[in-house]
Amino acid sequence: TQVHARCYGELEPVNGVLWLCNLCRSGAPPPPCCLCPLIGGAMKPTTDGRWAHLACAMWIPETCLADVKRMEPIDGLSRISK
Template structure:
């Protein structure tokens, strides 16, 4: 069974990366610098653009340094978490289309997910399949 190079979790829906590792499709969709060489078929996962800081930070949820983390989107919050850890804990992790092209990933830590839920009345987790 393979481990995801982006979160270190074993098992689940994965694709091979360009550097001969494996990555969850979900992690690949939500780590901002990761892209698919073939977006339609979701093939050719490329992780070479990931900032080194993402690889160095510790996930505040599982407390593991390994894989890479996404940061809380609240400006002053410095908490980072693996995509899979965030989804397991029901944190807000969302992809939003850009106004002209592309899109952004929005993710909030536990405290800011709760704040966002209170302010918006709802939240959703969007996994683009």
């Protein structure tokens, strides 16, 4: 998956430096999104230690971003009705 650094809450890379998203930086295999059944894509960590698509979090009213500028972590998962 390719994502623009700025759209992901990161600074633009400088001088051709390789930029990796949080998930790729961790080196772990892609986890499932805790908000939908899809695996992979532009994900951000959640406050409870899971991963979620940034797009999923933005469309679910109960969720929010703890740090809006960095767009992470995703919070409010406990407020979602099961």
